[in-house]
Amino acid sequence: ELKVEQNPLFLSMQEGKNYTIYCNYSTTSDRLYWYRQDPGKSLESLFVLLSNGAVKQEGRLMASLDTKARLSTLHITAAVHDLSATYFCAVETTGGADGLTFGKGTHLIIQP
Amino acid sequence: DAGVTQSPTHLIKTRGQHVTLRCSPISGHKSVSWYQQVLGQGPQFIFQYYEKEERGRGNFPDRFSARQFPNYSSELNVNALLLGDSALYLCASSSWYLTQYFGPGTRLTVL
Numbered sequence: 001e002l003k004v005e006q007n008p009l010f011l012s013m014q015e016g017k018n019y020t021i022y023c024n025y026s027t028t029s030d031r032l033y034w035y036r037q038d039p040g041k042s043l044e045s046l047f048v049l050l051s052n053g054a055v056k057q058e059g060r061l062m063a064s065l066d067t068k069a070r071l072s073t074l075h076i077t078a079a080v081h082d083l084s085a086t087y088f089c090a091v092e093t094t095g096g097a098d099g100l101t102f103g104k105g106t107h108l109i110i111q112p
Numbered sequence: 113d114a115g116v117t118q119s120p121t122h123l124i125k126t127r128g129q130h131v132t133l134r135c136s137p138i139s140g141h142k143s144v145s146w147y148q149q150v151l152g153q154g155p156q157f158i159f160q161y162y163e164k165e166e167r168g169r170g171n172f173p174d175r176f177s178a179r180q181f182p183n184y185s186s187e188l189n190v191n192a193l194l195l196g197d198s199a200l201y202l203c204a205s206s207s208w209y210l211t212q213y214f215g216p217g218t219r220l221t222v223l
Binding site: 004033035041042043044045048088090097098099100101102103104105 | 145147153154155157158160167168170202204211212213214215216217
């Protein structure tokens with residue numbers, strides 16, 4: 001059974017600081033996704049990572065994938081309040097027929 | 113372009129009742145997936161449909177069923193509702209094997 005673990009599950013940080021969210025998964029994956037969810041809202045796609053060594057950046061967020069270590073990271077640079085949200089990583093296997101397996105999410109609060 | 117749409121937005125039911133949730137995918141997307149998100153948890157996969165065929169099913173009881181129509185819209189049915197079925201139900205659409213885009217969800221409360 002595929003398991004996806006995120007840590008930390010809760011993170012409070014100050015604006016301007018850097019931090020990293022980690023996502024470990026237990027079996028070979030086809031692709032790895034990062035989503036953002038604001039309170040009471042749906043999921044917004046941030047990144048999809050397809051291959052070992054993949055790195056994608058959008059604004060203050062950068063995601064990377066190490067398939068050998070079965071590890072993905074989401075790095076936040078010089079955090080701003082607007083990035084406060086819950087971030088989920090999700091893994092897709094078996095050609096997608098089993099859907100996405102999500103981690104429990106990292107609840108991020110960025111304080112001024 | 114319109115994103116994924118879901119209806120209704122909110123729903124309140126009592127235990128033992130039946131519920132039908134509806135989803136319209138992004139235009140051109142032929143794959144629809146359903147997820148259940150309990151408060152404080154990540155979404156859990158329920159079903160995936162592609163070209164009106166069930167392609168995958170998560171670990172949910174037979175009380176949960178779904179179907180996809182010729183226009184690629186989909187509905188999720190849940191029979192004999194339990195208190196534990198209270199959750200946000202998310203629909204996602206994609207072109208086959210590409211990024212899944214999520215709708216706003218239906219908040220189901222079972223009393």
